[in-house]
Amino acid sequence: MLQKPKGTMDLYGEDGYIYNYLYNYVSNFMELYNYEFIKVPTFEVTELFYRGIGEGTDIVNKETYDFVDKGDRKMTLRPEFTAGVIRSYIENKLYISQVRKFYYFGSAFRYERPQNGRLREFTQFGVEVLGVRNAFMDAEVISVAFRLLSKLGVTNMCVKLNTLGDKDSRIKYREVLYNYLVKDKENLCDTCKERLDKNPLRILDCKFDSERDYIKNAPKTIDYLNEDSRVYYEEVKMALESLDIPYVEDSGLVRGLDYYSDTVFEIVSDFEELGKANTLCAGGRYDGLTELLDGPHTPGIGFGMGIERIMIMLKELEAFIPKNRLDVFIMNMSDSSYAYQVLDDLRSSGYSCEIDYTGKNMKGMWKLVDKYEPSYVIIIGEDEVNGNYVTVKDNVTKEEYKVNASELIEYLDMNI
RNA sequence: GCGGUAUUGGUGAAGUGAUUAACACGCCAGAUUGUGGCUCUGGUAUGCGUGGGUUUGAUUCCCACAUAUCGCCCCA
Numbered sequence A: 001m002l003q004k005p006k007g008t009m010d011l012y013g014e015d016g017y018i019y020n021y022l023y024n025y026v027s028n029f030m031e032l033y034n035y036e037f038i039k040v041p042t043f044e045v046t047e048l049f050y051r052g053i054g055e056g057t058d059i060v061n062k063e064t065y066d067f068v069d070k071g072d073r074k075m076t077l078r079p080e081f082t083a084g085v086i087r088s089y090i091e092n093k094l095y096i097s098q099v100r101k102f103y104y105f106g107s108a109f110r111y112e113r114p115q116n117g118r119l120r121e122f123t124q125f126g127v128e129v130l131g132v133r134n135a136f137m138d139a140e141v142i143s144v145a146f147r148l149l150s151k152l153g154v155t156n157m158c159v160k161l162n163t164l165g166d167k168d169s170r171i172k173y174r175e176v177l178y179n180y181l182v183k184d185k186e187n188l189c190d191t192c193k194e195r196l197d198k199n200p201l202r203i204l205d206c207k208f209d210s211e212r213d214y215i216k217n218a219p220k221t222i223d224y225l226n227e228d229s230r231v232y233y234e235e236v237k238m239a240l241e242s243l244d245i246p247y248v249e250d251s252g253l254v255r256g257l258d259y260y261s262d263t264v265f266e267i268v269s270d271f272e273e274l275g276k277a278n279t280l281c282a283g284g285r286y287d288g289l290t291e292l293l294d295g296p297h298t299p300g301i302g303f304g305m306g307i308e309r310i311m312i313m314l315k316e317l318e319a320f321i322p323k324n325r326l327d328v329f330i331m332n333m334s335d336s337s338y339a340y341q342v343l344d345d346l347r348s349s350g351y352s353c354e355i356d357y358t359g360k361n362m363k364g365m366w367k368l369v370d371k372y373e374p375s376y377v378i379i380i381g382e383d384e385v386n387g388n389y390v391t392v393k394d395n396v397t398k399e400e401y402k403v404n405a406s407e408l409i410e411y412l413d414m415n416i
Numbered sequence B: 001g002c003g004g005u006a007u008u009g010g011u012g013a014a015g016u017g018a019u020u021a022a023c024a025c026g027c028c029a030g031a032u033u034g035u036g037g038c039u040c041u042g043g044u045a046u047g048c049g050u051g052g053g054u055u056u057g058a059u060u061c062c063c064a065c066a067u068a069u070c071g072c073c074c075c076a
Helices: A013-032 A046-053 A058-062 A082-091 A135-151 A167-182 A190-198 A200-205 A227-242 A307-316 A338-348 A362-372 A382-387 A405-415
Strands: A043-045 A066-068 A074-077 A100-109 A121-130 A157-163 A261-269 A279-285 A300-306 A328-332 A353-355 A376-380 A389-394 A400-404
Touching (some): A013 A100, A013 A121, A013 A135, A013 A307, A043 A046, A082 A121, A082 A300, A135 A279, A135 A300, A157 A227, A167 A190, A167 A200, A190 A200, A279 A307, A300 A307, A328 A338, A376 A382, A376 A405, A382 A389, A400 A405
Parallel strands (some): A328 A353, A328 A376
Antiparallel strands (some): A043 A074, A066 A074, A121 A300, A261 A279, A376 A389, A389 A400
């Protein structure tokens, strides 16, 4: 038997409903904040991700789905959205307007060993704001994520905040940190010994080494920020406080993608079912990225959110979802086309409506009523066909009324 | 990419080196067909992830592979 590829999912039934619900929910939510939807290609030329995400990162080095197309072009399935959005922004010269605020929702692909909440094809929702460097905008972006999750009923989450500083600060800090850590090289765990040269920042959030005092006392980014970055970070914190967004500072928070600068943040949950996959959302500022991809200097900030992880939580939160309820089920016991005409009229008038096409008997149809839980059941037999009326049964009170066909819509409008 | 655990029907699962692979839910048909969600009856895996091997005989033991899951790595 053919199986779905490793790390992919089929979503149907309740899962399909929740997935689609989230898509609609996100779309409506983003209108409040006046973000525009952007759809970018599922694959891009490989070079975009090399340059955008960074050649030294694991994502690009060993986690991409690469292929060569029939025209011998090197292509890569997007492992994230930011690089593609920025490419589109530059290519379409969207920078002629000062500020653009985008949101996206779609699949991304990473060749990883799957686990619960970690897939090879996964869904990301995210935003990218281009053209402003303003602490209140940073706060807006973080608040989008925080308020969106809160409104869904997610509790027990924590916003972690840090700053990496601008490019100069980062280079300076990296040097200081390296010199500090190299003195302790003997005591580092094996993976961190390797990380020391490649990406010393990562050692700060190593599970083993970060517990040790020597690492805890390592120089902090905050002490090596230049004046501009330091002031900016203070402004972001004040902006968050003014919006009542709770956060904790975490000097060990570094991101795996090269393009980040200044503000970085994550939202993590202590939800049990999530296990280690507890990062719901992660993002930050990337003021240098547009130039890196040959565009004009443009400040930017964004985040990505893992939809499947949200789904894992929502399924446990039961109460959150309004179940989609059918307005009307038509129980047809006649041979005429009358019932189907009523069905069509109801749908045209905006009522969700279903009928049985398989020739079930009464009991079978009542079982469907139990399954769909319609507000009303409309019964149509020979008597109704001949009399040009329908029998409407309120599925809650169980009361029945005979209603003329011509007055049915009017009747429902008054009662639903 | 590395290590551990698991894999029985549509679902939840019991079980054994050898008679028809329990039980429950679901689904299908009927009892009963203009008013149900109750009850009763019958049906529902020629098969125990896939492919090999050991054996008189394997769903049960062994190996490989696939997938899921947990940890590492990394990350949403």
